[in-house]
Amino acid sequence: xxGVSQDPxxxxxxxxxxxxxxxxxxxxxxxxxxxxxxxxxxxxFLTYFQNEAQLxxxxxxxxxxxxxxxxxxxxxxxxxxxxQGDSAMYLCASSLQQGQGTQYFGPGTRLLVL
Amino acid sequence: xxxxxxxxxxLSVQExxxxxxxxxxxxxxxxxxxWYKQESGKGPxxxxxxxxxxxxxxxxxxxxxxxxxxxxxxxxxxxxxxxDSAVYFCAEKVTDKLIFGTGTRLQVFx
Numbered sequence: 001x002x003g004v005s006q007d008p009x010x011x012x013x014x015x016x017x018x019x020x021x022x023x024x025x026x027x028x029x030x031x032x033x034x035x036x037x038x039x040x041x042x043x044x045f046l047t048y049f050q051n052e053a054q055l056x057x058x059x060x061x062x063x064x065x066x067x068x069x070x071x072x073x074x075x076x077x078x079x080x081x082x083x084q085g086d087s088a089m090y091l092c093a094s095s096l097q098q099g100q101g102t103q104y105f106g107p108g109t110r111l112l113v114l
Numbered sequence: 115x116x117x118x119x120x121x122x123x124x125l126s127v128q129e130x131x132x133x134x135x136x137x138x139x140x141x142x143x144x145x146x147x148x149w150y151k152q153e154s155g156k157g158p159x160x161x162x163x164x165x166x167x168x169x170x171x172x173x174x175x176x177x178x179x180x181x182x183x184x185x186x187x188x189x190x191x192x193x194x195x196x197x198d199s200a201v202y203f204c205a206e207k208v209t210d211k212l213i214f215g216t217g218t219r220l221q222v223f224x
Contacts, residue, residue, distance in 0.1 A: 004157075033211065040122060042203045042214025043158065056211065091157050093212075100146050100165070103212060105157035 002026060004106035006092050012112045013082055020078045021109045025094030032075050033103060034067055035091040036060065043091050043105075049075060050097060082113045122201060124219040133191040137204035137215045142185065144206035144213075149178060149189045152217070153200045161189070161202075196222050 005024045013019050025032045031050050035043035046065070047057045051072040061067075064082075069075040079086055089110050093103040127133045139147065145166040150158035164171045164178045164187075171178050177190040187204045199222045205212040 006157075031210070035212075042205070042217055043212070045211040045213070048210060056209070093157075100163065101207070101210065102148065102160060102163060104160055105150075108157045110155075 004092055004094050004104055006106040006109050010110045014114050017082055018080045020076055021090055022076050023092030024074045029094035030097050031095045033093040034077050037089040037091055084113045087111055087113045122217050122219045126221045127194050129222055129224050131194055133194045135189045135202050135218045137187040139185050139206045141206055141208050144208055146207040147187055148205045150203045151200045194222050198222055
């Protein structure tokens with residue numbers, strides 16, 4: 001499978017714990033995006049990378065959230081001191097910089113904070 | 115699997131009929147639009163896209179129409195099949211990120 005992959009697919013954690021999610025983009029894609037989706041809503045943009053550089057962060061991305069893409073390939077999204085309001089589906093997408101830059105999504109990581 | 119969009123607008127169609135899903139977008143400067151299909155527990159799946167210099171684009175069984183005057187998109191699915199049952203989102207590209215509209219749940223009954 002050469003699509004976007006995410007790990008883990010599901011995560012249950014207790015409030016106050018830290019969690020880290022991983023995304024592996026389509027291999028030739030140099031852009032990688034993180035979105036968050038809550039029930040009944042469309043995905044909301046969090047941040048994106050072009051190669052290693054983090055180019056934009058949403059106001060939704062509080063200080064407890066950090067994303068990295070150290071080698072310009074896979075990316076990690078870490079949430080520190082999780083809160084119940086962090087419960088959501090975290091989606092990763094990737095695209096080429098050229099052309100329209102169509103974004104292709106992974107299967108998501110479902111986070112439940114108890 | 116877990117449901118996406120528990121309180122979304124719903125379109126119910128009979129198998130074999132055509133479906134039309136509508137979407138309003140907000141940014142007049144948007145120049146690229148995409149329709150995604152999302153099944154329960156999965157990530158959004160690309161269906162079809164359209165640039166703002168076009169008003170219609172056809173794919174396999176799907177057609178997207180763009181009306182820039184009223185900032186409206188529609189997705190037409192011909193001969194709707196049970197496998198088309200999902201939540202459908204339109205998205206507009208604003209700078210380099212996607213802004214998603216309110217999804218529509220499509221239910222196909224025999």
